[in-house]
Amino acid sequence: MLLPWEHPFFDFCPNLTIYGEADSIAEFYAKKNNIPFKPLSEFPGESALKIGDPTGDGTITSQDAVFVLRSAAGLETLDDDLRTACDVNGDGSVNSADAVSILRYIAGLKDEGILIE
Numbered sequence: 001m002l003l004p005w006e007h008p009f010f011d012f013c014p015n016l017t018i019y020g021e022a023d024s025i026a027e028f029y030a031k032k033n034n035i036p037f038k039p040l041s042e043f044p045g046e047s048a049l050k051i052g053d054p055t056g057d058g059t060i061t062s063q064d065a066v067f068v069l070r071s072a073a074g075l076e077t078l079d080d081d082l083r084t085a086c087d088v089n090g091d092g093s094v095n096s097a098d099a100v101s102i103l104r105y106i107a108g109l110k111d112e113g114i115l116i117e
């Protein structure tokens, strides 16, 4: 009988990379089977940045609102991930309304329709 990580589920997938959480069963399986493993944050199209946290420190603070304002003023260069993190109201532009929504969120006043989870 094969142990779970010994099953050759992916023998016919030569270009496979497994994405998952660090120290997960997925990582264990990948390493046992010599399959490349990468953290979920590196999954194509996935951002490590949360909406409302463009500074990426894991907490939504006034520094994020400041970053949004600096972005709106053209003082920060935004890639797609940063633009998504800054555009908390999801209207497609980064402006002072997003900064205000972040500040209101911090104050416990979650604006209707904002994308901060």
Ligand SMILES: [Ca+2]
Pocket: 086, 087, 088, 089, 090, 091, 092, 093, 094, 095, 097, 098
């Ligand atoms: Ca916006």
